[in-house]
Amino acid sequence: MTYLFSTVTSPKIVYIPQGSVFKSIAHLQEEGVNVHTIDAFILRLLGQPQQGWIDLKEEKMSRIEYLYKLTTAKAATRQITLIPGETTVVFLRQLSDELSLDRKALQDAYAQHAPFKEGSFVPDTYSIPNKISEKELIVHLLNESDKKMRSWADEYKQPFSKEKWLQIVTKASVIQKEASSVSDMPFVSSVIDNRIKKGMRLQMDGTLNYGEYSHQKVTAKRIRTDRTPYNTYKNKGLPLYPVCNVSKDAIEAAIHPKRTDYLYFVRGKNGEHIYSSYFSTHRKNIVNATK
Missing domain, CATH: 3.30.1490 (Dna Ligase; domain 1)
Known part of the structure; x- marks a missing residue:
């Protein structure tokens, strides 16, 4: 008793x-x-x-x-959604605005507890209590995301070591930014692998939609002036870190790319990508896509 x-x-x-x-x-x-x-x-x-x-x-x-x-007992909650492909900077701003939380405190808590600079959250709809501190919220979201990522790693038989998983999430984040649809993701994944194998730069605009630039159009001037590791026009290989938060579909595509010899793609008039293996064909596809 x-x-x-x-x-x-x-x-x-x-x-x-x-x-x-x-x-x-x-x-x-x-x-x-x-x-x-x-x-x-x-x-x-x-x-x-x-x-x-x-x-x-x-x-x-x-x-x-x-x-x-x-x-x-049960707490009064509000729902907040992180969409696939969104950056953490934008998501923390969303949390601050919609839940009336301190943005700097959210950023500080993320910097302290997140395993990666970017890509540590799993896009989903979360129910968040009205009374919660910035640190408690970030720790909760990271813990829930970590559990889901561990389950994905188990499902796809991948080691969940920090270094290995970071590479997978980084590749998936580029796929997430570049693909026109879920079905397009494995093809983008194959182009990434094929270009890296040949020692070619990825030259993908989506890698420059990192952080606060998430929704900005990538211009020729931006490509020339951006000197960060995210600029795949200037740097070989994948960026050092993910460029956004990724979906399970993007993770799967990163692990299981289509087997192709494609090296190029351009968005066609219908919004879908047109793939090619030769630059001469790619140039023709660009002309046709802009007519």
């Missing part, structure tokens, strides 16, 4: 993932809450824990009260 009235210390707002009561308790333990396996059995007697964000109102309470609140 004394155990039920011992004190539990917890953040006022906690996130409960989908799954069993044991998974809920394990997640809370990972978050630093002083709950134990036995609490899962007590929780079962009280009911099913709520899923998503829980607003507990207090940081300290008795164990029985804490477990009961997990089954009854």
Whole structure:
């Protein structure tokens, strides 16, 4: 009986993932809450824990009260969507504007906790509680993204080492920016591989749509003046970092490109890409696409 009235210390707002009561308790333990396996059995007697964000109102309470609140309380949330191909700079601005959060605090938290400079988020629709700090939000989004990326790595039988996964996400981000559709992605992936094998520069405009330039048209002047590693007109190979946040489709295309000998593509009048293996054909395709 004394155990039920011992004190539990917890953040006022906690996130409960989908799954069993044991998974809920394990997640809370990972978050630093002083709950134990036995609490899962007590929780079962009280009911099913709520899923998503829980607003507990207090940081300290008795164990029985804490477990009961997990089954009854729920936080008011708002949905926010990160679309595939969007950059983190733009997404953090969106979070700041729509959730009334401090932009610099979001940026600082991302810089402190993200594994990559760009591409650490998984595009999705997230339910976010109205009362959450900038650091808590960033850590939550990164943790959820990390879980999804790990599941993708397992599905495609890829090692989830930081260096290896960074290369996959970087390639996927270029595909995400360049492809005209999901079905087009494996073809863009093949062009990337073919050009790199031949020692050719990628010369892809999409790599210059990084950061704050996400939605800006890439001009000839921009290509000449941009001296960052993202400029694939001046630098060989892929950029050092991803240029955006990527979808599962782009990851799959990066890992499983089409087998082609294509080296060039241009967007046709219908919005789809026209591929070619020879520069002479590519030039003709450009002329036809602009008529």
